[in-house]
Amino acid sequence: MATIIIPLLISLLLLVSFPSFHSKNTSNNYHTYLKRVCDDTPYRKLCTHSLASFAPSVPKDSIKGWARVAVLVAMSESRRISTYLVKNHQGSPTFTDCTECMRDATVQLQSSKAELKHLDKSKFELQMNDIVTWVSAALTDANTCTDGLMYYKGEQFGGVKHKVLKAAHLCSNALAFVNKLASSRNIN
Numbered sequence: 112m113a114t115i116i117i118p119l120l121i122s123l124l125l126l127v128s129f130p131s132f133h134s135k136n137t138s139n140n141y142h143t144y145l146k147r148v149c150d151d152t153p154y155r156k157l158c159t160h161s162l163a164s165f166a167p168s169v170p171k172d173s174i175k176g177w178a179r180v181a182v183l184v185a186m187s188e189s190r191r192i193s194t195y196l197v198k199n200h201q202g203s204p205t206f207t208d209c210t211e212c213m214r215d216a217t218v219q220l221q222s223s224k225a226e227l228k229h230l231d232k233s234k235f236e237l238q239m240n241d242i243v244t245w246v247s248a249a250l251t252d253a254n255t256c257t258d259g260l261m262y263y264k265g266e267q268f269g270g271v272k273h274k275v276l277k278a279a280h281l282c283s284n285a286l287a288f289v290n291k292l293a294s295s296r297n298i299n
Contacts, residue, residue: 148177151291152284161281174295178288179227182246185281186220189213189249192274200271205263209256209275216252216282219245223289230298239293246286253279 145166149158161184162177169176193213200206223245226238256275260268 144171149284152287154280154284157277157280158284161284174288174292174297175227175230178285178292179224181281181285181288182220182223182227185246185249185278185285186217186224188278188281189216189220189253192271192278193217195274196271205259206271208259209271212252212256212259213275213278216249216278219249219252220282220285223249223285232298235296235298236293239289242289243286243293246282246289250279250282250286253282 145159145162146155149155149162152158158181162180165180165184169180190213193210193216196206196210196213200210223242226242226245230238253275257272257279260272260275
């Protein structure tokens with residue numbers, strides 16, 4: 112009886128262990144690949160962290176896919192900050208200007224995201240010029256908000272500065288991906 116139970120236990124142990132090994136191994140592969148994808152961005156650690164959940168769904172060599180995801184992440188963060196400012200800092204002139212900048216950034220990134228969905232070989236250069244312009248404008252909007260808060264002290268300003276700076280960094284990373292896509296001339 113012991114001769115049957117021991118091999119059965121070993122088989123069961125291997126069966127249970129293998130999926131977790133495979134999952135961990137796959138996770139490590141995505142992380143390694145993502146680090147390589149983010150090498151050309153100015154904020155690599157933020158890039159790796161912010162795009163990690165998308166790694167399994169973006170084809171490995173799809174510059175367009177990574178550009179779309181980077182723009183989506185920057186857009187979501189800009190929208191989140193804009194909503195946060197409206198809810199928590201309504202009426203303050205400083206925050207009103209910042210809210211407007213972050214709304215504008217969100218609109219610019221939405222335009223970029225929409226255009227990235229419909230790239231056409233015959234209009235690629237024009238489309239990419241528009242996208243680069245829009246993502247650059249979003250980055251400028253986020254930087255303008257940050258600059259407007261630079262001279263203010265206090266916890267409420269520090270928290271907002273940190274959030275907006277993160278959005279600016281995400282826009283900067285998105286711009287790196289968009290520029291890479293534009294130079295690749297590859298719509299796939």
